[in-house]
Amino acid sequence: MQEAERNSQKKWSPVVEMKYRGGIYNGRCQGGLPEGKGRVSFGDGSVYNGMWRYGKRSGLGTFYFSNGDVFQGSWRDDAMHGKGWLYFRTGDRWFVNFWKGKANGEGRFYSKLGDVFFGHFKDGWRHGHFLCINVNAARCLEIWDEGVLVSRKQLDSDAGAG
Incomplete structure (x- = not known):
């Protein structure tokens, strides 16, 4: 904390x-607005808890x-x-960068069945190349165009063996 902040008249x-x-908001306020840590519960049952x-x-x-x-980030x-x-709620999950x-950008998608997808997102959609690895280690390459699957190619399962 800087000296000016310590001596601030901010209440x-x-x-x-x-x-x-x-x-309904529960938390800290400044000037009548949420500021700092707080939680809001909405009438539809959704809740935000954070900064x-x-x-x-x-x-x-x-x-x-x-x-x-649930979004956590x-x-x-x-x-x-x-x-x-x-x-x-289906059990699937994404780890991705949001804009x-x-x-948007690189992300990972984990299905509830254990399949993993590595690729790119654009405006909330899968877009471009996705490497898919299923629970049996079979691999495929998918190509997506703004959420639409364009092609899917099975990759040689023993390409790395040797």
Whole structure:
């Protein structure tokens, strides 16, 4: 903490409970907005628990969707932004980089059956090459175009043996 911050006249309120964005917020506030650690529970059953900055989800946080899915990772300006895990209620999960709320860049997809997919995402969709390895170690290469599977090629299972 810098000297100027220690001597600041900034007044932090204690933990408060208030209505916020159609839900109930519990946490710290500054100027009537969530700031620091806090939790908001919405009427549809979804919950955000994590860091806030100027009334927006920012920093590390977890969002529990009303359908049972969960996102755990980085937020910026109220959107998933940065690396994080998306756990689906189906048992599948992604570890991917998010940009303004959508999966973008390199990522991994783990199916509930144990299959693993390594590849790229674009605007929330699988896009480009994906290497797939199933639970029996069989490998294939998939090519995706914005969420649409274009081709799938089985790779030689004993290519690395020798």
